[in-house]
Amino acid sequence: MRDDDKPAGFGFETRAVHAGAAPDPTTGARTTPIYQTTAFVFDDVDHAASLFNLQTYGYIYSRLTNPTVSVLEERVSALEGGRGATACASGHAAQMLAFFAFMEPGAEFLASTKLYGGSITQFGRSFKKFDWNVIFVDPDDPENFRRALTPKCRAIFVESLANPGGVVTDLEPVAQIAHAAGIPLLVDNTLASPYLCRPIEWGADIVIHSTTKFLSGHGNSMGGVVVDSGKFDWSQNDKFRSLTEPEPAYHGLRFHETFGDLAYTVAGHALGLRDLGATMAPLNAFLTITGIETLALRMERHCANALAVAQFLEAHPMVKWVSYAGLPSNRYHALAKKYLPKGAGSVFTFGVKGGYEAGVKLVEGCELLSHLANLGDTRSLIIHPASTTHRQLTEEQQIVAGAGPDVVRLSIGIESAADIIADLDQALRQAG
Amino acid sequence: MDHNSYSDQYLRSILASVKTIAMVGASPHWNRPSYFAMKYLQGKGFRVIPVNPRAAGETILGERVYADLAEISEPVDMVDIFRNSEAAGAIVDEAIRIGAKIVWMQLGVRNDAAAARAESAGLRVVMNRCPKIEYSRLHGELAWSGINTGIISSKRQKRVPR
Numbered sequence: 150m151r152d153d154d155k156p157a158g159f160g161f162e163t164r165a166v167h168a169g170a171a172p173d174p175t176t177g178a179r180t181t182p183i184y185q186t187t188a189f190v191f192d193d194v195d196h197a198a199s200l201f202n203l204q205t206y207g208y209i210y211s212r213l214t215n216p217t218v219s220v221l222e223e224r225v226s227a228l229e230g231g232r233g234a235t236a237c238a239s240g241h242a243a244q245m246l247a248f249f250a251f252m253e254p255g256a257e258f259l260a261s262t263k264l265y266g267g268s269i270t271q272f273g274r275s276f277k278k279f280d281w282n283v284i285f286v287d288p289d290d291p292e293n294f295r296r297a298l299t300p301k302c303r304a305i306f307v308e309s310l311a312n313p314g315g316v317v318t319d320l321e322p323v324a325q326i327a328h329a330a331g332i333p334l335l336v337d338n339t340l341a342s343p344y345l346c347r348p349i350e351w352g353a354d355i356v357i358h359s360t361t362k363f364l365s366g367h368g369n370s371m372g373g374v375v376v377d378s379g380k381f382d383w384s385q386n387d388k389f390r391s392l393t394e395p396e397p398a399y400h401g402l403r404f405h406e407t408f409g410d411l412a413y414t415v416a417g418h419a420l421g422l423r424d425l426g427a428t429m430a431p432l433n434a435f436l437t438i439t440g441i442e443t444l445a446l447r448m449e450r451h452c453a454n455a456l457a458v459a460q461f462l463e464a465h466p467m468v469k470w471v472s473y474a475g476l477p478s479n480r481y482h483a484l485a486k487k488y489l490p491k492g493a494g495s496v497f498t499f500g501v502k503g504g505y506e507a508g509v510k511l512v513e514g515c516e517l518l519s520h521l522a523n524l525g526d527t528r529s530l531i532i533h534p535a536s537t538t539h540r541q542l543t544e545e546q547q548i549v550a551g552a553g554p555d556v557v558r559l560s561i562g563i564e565s566a567a568d569i570i571a572d573l574d575q576a577l578r579q580a581g
Numbered sequence: 582m583d584h585n586s587y588s589d590q591y592l593r594s595i596l597a598s599v600k601t602i603a604m605v606g607a608s609p610h611w612n613r614p615s616y617f618a619m620k621y622l623q624g625k626g627f628r629v630i631p632v633n634p635r636a637a638g639e640t641i642l643g644e645r646v647y648a649d650l651a652e653i654s655e656p657v658d659m660v661d662i663f664r665n666s667e668a669a670g671a672i673v674d675e676a677i678r679i680g681a682k683i684v685w686m687q688l689g690v691r692n693d694a695a696a697a698r699a700e701s702a703g704l705r706v707v708m709n710r711c712p713k714i715e716y717s718r719l720h721g722e723l724a725w726s727g728i729n730t731g732i733i734s735s736k737r738q739k740r741v742p743r
Contacts (some may be wrong), residue, residue: 233727
């Protein structure tokens, strides 16, 4: 990280409030305006040509870039310690965009077996339609990634804190394995948020978020973002031709040569958003920017409440087990202390006695916790993954992903901890 | 002088002091990085004089191309080097001879020995950076592309000419 790329001396909370946003040059508006416009006028034909050739900076069309969305991009990039970012319509769009910049038909990548079920489905099934082939690897021993590498591998993909099982990935050795193979490490940092973990500091090259979760924070906006560290050398081998070879759609421009450490982010917009079209709406960007301003405050309360709820559940007679990396009894506790020193997040699972039936009864019995498929909301949320988010998986895949039949997932909000605990207690009694 | 990292203040004062840039390695081909940089810097009001022996006598973006720095008859404030790190050494020595005040080596170009010679001759040096990227970063335009500029300010930005 070059010093001048970091807001010099500015702390995390200051960057969360300010990075990317300046008073509007025209009106002086202090809050970022919602630029609800599809297109932007050209000064003249030469200006238009310079913009289309990527020779100057400016807005053309909101599918590619938009002033409200670019504030969000710079803000998340500043929080993660990245060089640049590309925002898009959802976390799934972000995963597609992240790979689109460098994958090609026939290429492979390694991914953790313990990813969010929706990611396993996207990688294992939909990516196949592009002939991008995933090899799933148990992340608990980082050496498993080295053993699984093939000459066609183009990346390793993990979650810093996995959904829903509370699995913490040992990022540092996985990054070293990726770099020794000349490929980047991609880390989904959605559940941790940059307040709890900054994967680039541990060697990650690209960080992905579903901004729908803790960044937006209020359960009101879909979104995703891909942050580039700017540190990966795409020209070190011949694996990343779409960034190093002449790009026919831009008259033979070579992205890495022309844009240096900005290349991946420029390509994310000029190739990824241009052709995949999964653009973030300006209103969603505005709501997410506003949410991020309070990220540090919310994450502190999320983590404190989650720990209190996990401790309560661990002692509850209806509960078989609790998988929260913040508990000393948890197998990932040591990794959580290393990578998530400020708290192990607020999404975790527990096993209810009575299996599938009791799990269903429990989620239906809650009065304060909401039964829905999001997480990272101010509101506490509960879901039974086997009957909902992970139902597309086989039972074997469900168990590997920490979403077996007795598993209940919580996303603990920022309400009064005593009220969350009381609601879970009454619902557990009904389920038993 | 630490050439791993430059303060915003150092880069700002350099860019503010420069009017005429000699761009060594300027390409007549519109899809080359040097052409991008030249066109952008012209748009921001800099005079950019292209230097390229293979294109000497031709015109790039309205400017006559010179074979070498010594051929340029007018004063040059800054020499911007679009050549490899090794070739940059001799160009830096020429920049010192013609009285340039600043030597700027592009992204990926770094020659510490040449930088030391330039600095002992009183020149200021930037290496492994692009003046287009740094100008746009310091003036808020780079942020339009989702790039982390590192700039935080509560002041209303002034629009820069394009």
